[in-house]
Amino acid sequence: MQSDEQEKILPYNGEVLIFQLSKAKCAAEKTRLHVNRMAYDSDTNIFIQKSSGLFSMHGGSLNIEIVCCGCTADFRTGINLPSILMRKKKSNSTFKYFLLLLHSSNEFEQCLHFKLDYELKDDIKLLNGPTILWRHTNKIFYISTKTCTVLSASVQFSSIEWADEVEKEGIVILGTRTVCFPEEKDGQTLSKSDGAIWGGEFVVYAIENQKTLSGTCFLPHAYSSVISCVHVCRTNISRSPFRTSVVAVTHKKQLIWFQDGLPKDVCQLPYEEPCSLQVAATSENGLLFIVSFASGNVCVVRKDGFQVASRWQEVKSVLIDDFIGTGTEQILLLFKDISSTSSLTTFIITDIGEVSYASGIRSKEDCLPEEGPQEHGFFTIQALKARLQAGYNSVRELQQHLRLKEKVLFESCCALIDLVHGREHILPTAEEEGLVSLWDDMEDLHPLDKKMALTSEVPEYLVEKLWQRVVDDSLVVGVKIRESPNLSLNDVSLSLVMGHDFSSVSPVIECQSKLVKLNKTFSAMSISSFQLEPQPKKIKLDLHSNNDLKKEYHRRSSKILSDGAKTFVAVTRLSLLLAFRDIRCIILLHAKRRKYQDGNLQESKKLTMLCGKISLCLEDISNGKYSVNLLRNNSHCTDTIEDLYAILAVSLKFSFLIVSSDCTLTPVNMWLLTQMECVPIKECPEYMFCHKLGSLHGTIFSWNLKTPFEGILTLFCRNRTILLQCLHSLTGVLPPTCKIKLLRLESKDILIDQFAVALEKEMVSFRSCFSSTVSELENNLTQSYEAGEKRSGVTVSSLSGKKEAVQQLREKFQNEQKQSALNMNRTVSGALYRQITLKIAEAQLCSDTIAWRLNVS
Structure with a gap:
């Protein structure tokens, strides 16, 4: 680089942007800002230029310079763009600043400009918006x-340690300021040691809300005088108490990890004068903290173990990004090279793991990082742990094998003794041998019979909870079922049967049955049918001799139980029931289960189970006993999940796919929180409840942002008029280029499961039809061949002459040739062929229908 050029390097989306400012030699010439997009080529192990751009400015050789650069989000589109802050000195000792944005087409856009009567030097930050923040x-x-105008904050800082955007608070600043020491009651001031510790304090300030917060949730005040640089890994200051995760570098050569304002771990750094701190998220090693020093040295500390992993010397700059396209970040180290004019000649790309690329390294010392005793100790301990675990597993396998051999020898001896004495040897049962099914044995459910009582044949652990809610003119009854691996219900429906004898009406109440499954993310899903596997056997593990195996067994069992809860809902009209004054209803659950028998998939008869009884009267409804509390107060609501199920059961569901090609979909979330006045439901945060007064009150939204430019908005509303109101309000905040598409009710995950089951049924139909047909043809062919053999044998034995015998043998040989041809060209009857074709066509029609629905969804 020439002496009249200024260079800045910035990583962006896996590329390296090199900004070079070629200054003009006189005022008549233009100063040019060049940008080169460089990408790493793994085949040639060099950075190659993909494209370049140019921006021209009027000014002399000393008038224009680059202040700083970074990546900031443009509030118009929500896309992160490279930004460059430029400074131009005027003749009257004033400074003009302007901010440039670099677009993907390598075109520069000037989005900000302002004038100051002083030079920016201290704590300059480029934040989203874009926003320029500084201290003076x-x-x-x-x-x-x-704003487009320079504004000032109402607080004073002696330094800015960290600034970034926090959800619901906007831009937040973490800084330090000096404090005044209060005198004690006896007039004596604080000691010098106390003054050295509490001479400064941390303060957090939210710019948009103009709110000052305490900084102790980030860092203790005692560290205010020794902190060199700070990086906040996680923040949630919108809640009380605040939840933060901070890593900081001190002047004492220490890297300290703070959790919620308390120090958790510390690492001693190998060099003096730390000046910057960066964080990289890699695949194997998790978080890596990269500390740069004023002398040009760099070291890397792993979060796991919190020890120095690697170190380098004579480093020019450190960049963090996904340079090789693996989906995780790597560290790009650019070394000082006097012999080369290019900045990307001598470099190393590494993630302190499997990824390691180097170029232009002349000596082995420059290429390999310095490995201290901490790193050797870390790898030694890891290797010893792995060897110890492998040895333990080998010993356990040998013990199991030895016990198995002893059992075989014992059973062989018993069988030999029984054989000598002439007794019949009885083999031990599966339970005695410790053999259990890979899948738990199916426990037969006793269906309700006319001669059997309802309450005595249903396992009590199945029904976990029975509840009821009243929503407008609908009665919602819910049954929460706790399934187990040996019990799977399909084609489930609920029935409401009146407990009294009404001669004029039918005792069965007309209702609509639905199913809501509660999984880990508290989402409402439809059930997908699955097939039970056969019951092979395995050797039972000795849980009593191994505590770890026992814990693992109980952990898996509890996980199965926690994930097996399903809620079935029945909805019926309330006004018809209130005509009978006091109502007592019996809740029945009807279901089917799938099972294998003789290798073929079959369905059992329909099962009926008693879930419980409910009572209903007009007085309870008037007192609000069964009302949905979620519609009135979300903050003090109990049984929120049941209220949510009730609202979803009686609401109309609409799903819309929203795609934006130019801008991110950030306005959708802001629209839900501001215009719709939505609040996330505490027990199910992915659903948002609308508290806006009027007809929209009670509407439930679910916003699933798949990518920054694509998302699915699901609405649960009482009628279509509310749907049109919501869509009208939404289109007012979205850009005109956004596309909104109505999706079908079936989700793709459910359709994929149904499609897999349909294909499996089709395969089973093919196998059963052709296997039965082939076996039938082989039996018929074998019978006809044996009959021909008998006839030919009798004829040959009765002949006396040689000529007749030869002729008979010739006819026998011809018959065998015809039989062989028939064996190669088998045919079936027309009736059997139509039957096979009909069964296969039905299976294919089902799978083709689901495939079409999956394609159009």
């Missing part, structure tokens, strides 16, 4: 594309 004479100033 212990005051905080900022300007953004929304």
Whole structure:
């Protein structure tokens, strides 16, 4: 690089952007800002230029310079773009600043410009918006594309340690300021040691809300005088108490990990004068903390273990991004090379694991990182742990094998003794041998029979909870079923049967049955049918001799139980029931189960189970006993999940796919929180409840953002008029280029499961039809061949002459040739062929229908 050029390097989306400012030699010439997009080529192990751009400015050789650069989000589109802050010095000692955005087409856009009577030097930050933040004479100033004017904060900072955007709070600043020491009651001031510790304090300030918060949730005040640089890994300051995760570097050569304002771990750094701290998220090693020093040295600390993993010397700059396209971040180290004019000649790309690329390294010392005793100790301990675990597993396998051999020898001896004495040897049962099924044995459910009582044949552990809710003119009854691996219900429906004898009406109440499954993410899903596997056997593990295996067994069992809860819902009209004054209803659950018998898939008869009884009267409804509390107060609501199920059961569901090609879909979330006045439900945060007064009150939204440019919005509303109101309000905040598509009710995950089951049924139909047909043809062919053999044998034995015998043998040989041809060209009757074709066509029609629904969804 020439002396009249200024260079800045910035990583962006896996590329390296090199900004070079070629200054003009006189005022008549233009100063040019060049940008080169460089991408790493793993085949040639070099960075190659993909494209370039140019921006021209008027100014002399000393008038324009680059202040700083970074990646910020544009509030118009929500897309992160490279931004460059430029400074131009005027003749009257004033400074003009302007911010440039670099687009994907390599075109520069000037989005901000302002003038100051002083030079920016201290704590300059480029934040989203874009927003420029700086400190001058212990005051905080900022300007953004929304304000377009320089504003000042109402607090004073002696330094800015960290600034970024936090959800629901906007831009938040973490800084330090000096404190005044209060005098004690006897007039004596604090000691010098106390003054050294509490001479400064951490303060958190939210710019948009103009709110000052305590900084102790980030860092203790005692570290305010020794902190060099800070990186906040996780924040949630919108809740109380605050939840933070911070890593900081001190002047004492220490890297400290703070959790909720308390120090958790510390690592001693190998070099003096740390100046910057960066964080990389890699695949194997998790979080890596990269500390740069003023001398050009760099070291890497793993979060797991919190020890120095690697170190390098004579490093020019450190960049963090996904340079090789693996989906995780890597570290790009650019080394100082006097012999080369290019910045990307001598470099190393590594993730302190499997990824390691180097170029232009002349000596082995420059290429390999310095490995200290901490790293050797870490790898040694890991290797010893792995060897110890492998040895333990080998010993356990040998013990199991030895016990198995002893059992075989014992059974062989018993069988030999029985054989000598002439007794019949009885083999031990599966339970005595410790053999259990890979799948638990199916426990037969006793269906309700006319001669059997309802309450005595149903396992009590199946029905976990029975509840009822009243929503508008609908009665919602829910039954929560706790399934187990040996019990699977399909084609489930609920029935409401009146407990009294009404001669004029039918005792069965007309209702609509639905199913809501509660999984780990608290989402409402439809049930997908699956098939039970056969019951092979395995050797039972000795849980009493191994505590770890016992814990694992109980952990898996509890996981199965926690994931097996399903809620079945029945909805019926309330006004018809209230005509009978006091109502007592019996809740029955009807279901089917799938099972294998003789290798073929079969369905059992329909089962009927008693779930419980409910009572209903007009007085309870008037007192609000069964009302949905979620519609009135979400903060003090109990049984929120049941209320949510009741609202979803009586609401109309609409799903819309929203796609934006130019801008991100950030306005959708803001629209839900502001215009719709939605609040996430505490027990199910992915659903948002609308508290807006009017007809929209009670509407439930679910916003699933798949990518920044694509998402699915699901609405649960009482009628279509509310749907149109919501869509009208939504289109007002979305850009005109957004596309909204109505999706079908079936989700793709459910259709995929149904499609897999349909294909399996089709395969089973093919196998059963052709196997039965082939076996039938082989039996008929064998019978006809044996009959021909008998006839030919009798004829040959009765002949006396040689000529007649030869002729008979010739005819026998011809018959065998015809039989062989028939064996190669088998045919079936027309009736059997029509039967096979009909069964296969029905199976294919089912799978083709689901495939079409999956294609159009």
